[in-house]
Amino acid sequence: MHLSRHAVRGLGLVMTSLLPSLALGAPDAARQAQLENLLKQDCGSCHGLRMTGGLGPALTLEALAGKPRDSLIATVTYGRPGTAMPGWQPLLSEQDIAWLVDTLLHGYPKP
Numbered sequence: 839m840h841l842s843r844h845a846v847r848g849l850g851l852v853m854t855s856l857l858p859s860l861a862l863g864a865p866d867a868a869r870q871a872q873l874e875n876l877l878k879q880d881c882g883s884c885h886g887l888r889m890t891g892g893l894g895p896a897l898t899l900e901a902l903a904g905k906p907r908d909s910l911i912a913t914v915t916y917g918r919p920g921t922a923m924p925g926w927q928p929l930l931s932e933q934d935i936a937w938l939v940d941t942l943l944h945g946y947p948k949p
């Protein structure tokens with residue numbers, strides 16, 4: 839079969855857009871345990887050990903209801919300049935941050 843140059847380039851685009859998500863999936867079990875610890879110890883120091891709020895707002899299921907996943911990920915990644923919320927990009931990967939936000943969006947801590 840002969841692939842035109844156009845088709846080859848198209849295939850390349852598909853590959854590069856799919857590969858990152860395939861290669862860097864969800865954090866493994868050990869990393870998830872570390873992240874859960876971070877959520878309690880570090881995030882919890884401002885948001886409360888049970889995410890019911892403190893210096894930072896509550897991050898409970900109810901508190902986050904209706905907030906878009908993407909904007910929560912952006913907040914955790916870059917922080918909120920002018921507030922106490924730091925950006926976590928220097929410490930956490932994109933996958934780590936997505937896992938944390940998904941954990942919160944599924945309700946943390948589990949009842």
Ligand code: HEC
Nearest residue numbers: 880881884893894895910913914918921922923924926938
């Ligand atoms: C030093 C204190 C502090 C720490 C540590 C901290 N936060 Fe925050 N966080 C805040 C504050 C304050 C806000 C509210 C910012 C504002 O007023 O917009 C906030 C906002 C947020 C929001 C947006 C909530 C909303 O309703 O839009 C999320 C999500 C969040 N933090 C997650 C985290 C996670 C996950 C961690 C740990 C990886 C973390 N925070 C660590 C202080 C903190």
